[in-house]
Amino acid sequence: MLPVRPDPRVLLAALALDLALGEPPERVHPVVWTGRLVSLLERRAPSGRRVELLWGALLAAAAALVPALSALVALRLPLPRLIFEAYLLKCCLSWRALEEAALGVVRPLEAGRLGEAREALRSLVSRDRSGLDESLVAAAAVESLAENLGDGLVAPLLFYAAGGLPAAALHRGVNTADAMVGYRGRHEYLGKASARLDDLLNLLPARLSALLIAAASGRRAGTALAAALREHRKTASPNAGWPMAAAAGALGLVLRKPGHYEVGAGREPESRDIRRAISLCRRAAALAALGAVLLCRSREVGR
Template identity: 55%
Template sequence: MTEGALHAGVVLALALLWDALLGEPPTRVHPVVWMGRLQRALRRRAPRAPLPAFLWGTLMALLGPLVFGGGAWLLLHVLTPVPALRFVVEVYLFKSAFAVRALAEAGLSVERALEAGDLAGARQGLRSLVSRDTSALTPPLLSAAAVESVAENTSDSAVAPILFFALGGVPAALAYRAANTLDALVGYRGEYEWLGKAGARLDDLLNLVPARLTAALLVLVAPLGRASVLGALRCWWRDGARTESPNAGRPMAAVAGALGVQLEKVGHYRLGAEGRLPGSGDIARTVRLMVAASLLGALTSLLLVFLLRGG
């Protein structure tokens, strides 16, 4: 085992431990918050006409990964003469790129509100997970939206950044997170259709492998959530491509099949149509699957680190 592989493995392990024990860094010093502020500032200055908006959006899509991925590389390079400080900064920056604990807490807050019959609280909690209007969602649709978001973000907020870390270290993880953050903020429908096209396509490209890996991991951990491996495989195969996104439906369909529930975004898609309507308890089961798949994804990424850097 080379020193580089051992170093990357320790950074990965400590970042996971940080996430489990401490959760997210304070907002004022959180790199992902800075990513959002940069892109919102650029969005405010965006032109409205289609072609200028598309070109401005292309600039936004390139600038985020360059600023944060390149900035991380430069900062770590500058800190090379101070190994202890460099190591702490490396763990901190990598931790900021993924959010397993925060995702679990967000999902469980919706579950608790639904269990208490607090629909207003459930809708409020769901706003931290989805961008859609939650004001008219019934309890089954609130549960479905929470399950969908936790499933999709198993890739976006956990498996994907950890995988990019294995491939290219902290700079790659932050570059991925910057691209993903832009897509979440702008999208490519409605008011920002032309502005968001480049960012959405970049995010689609970066998530082609992670989304499918995440679906496979969710299939493998299904028994830990008292869920069906065969159901997950069957629904992933049949319904994984039914969402508008080429990637989001893969982990969502795997979870729908594993739990035996139907996940519907009215007017857009229905995954696992033969399943029952989801309840609040399915959110907690999805959170368990998410945590297990994230940890298995971390082990997979650790193996990849040793293969790529083990010498």
């Protein structure tokens, strides 16, 4: 039988590695290798709408299948199973790096260094940051924390619990391709397959993230859940609006991206709200980890 069974010990060890060490060096980071594959295929993409769509489908398939098949091969190597699998799973998820990126924004913002905060925000969002005031910088950081709770933690944990390391690696590969080419503009057609596949894979994780944020918000759980149900359609993405609206409701904020969307019915965010969002998402992340461990355990008992 293929060695794909999820192991709760591996999951806990992967989380411990992430919290203790953060991201490994690029030369030994499997996600970076996937990014290089995507970049190679991007550079060799032919021109023309129809052929770009086909090439983009090939790119998306490669980004999904190469990491998944590589994980299957890696699990057969004669290496310490628990440590090696935990390391590979850790590379599929990222919570410490997300927190550090958010703290990199809030610290200069609290010190009144708006320009430095805008520059730090580039690690969280790709939008134009030059005209953002303090409130919009804080809003972008809060939005990114909420959305990436799903992409960076809930989804890989869920995929691991459901299908082992190959499933988690497949998700991370697709998410990497989407981050690199799955946007409008130059990659309108080349990135369409990656974007659609990423949307599909994150349908459940995004909604689970909203539920986890609501559950982590204590007395404001009802408000957070109501906001997610009411306002998740306001974003262009079918998934991003769920955790973002839940966070807005939980924190009592309005989160705006001028010209695109506005979710929530509270006050404009301030720098301190980034720290509140970190604490909220940290509690939601803990609930996600607990749920994934219990799911792994239930599958062990069921065998």
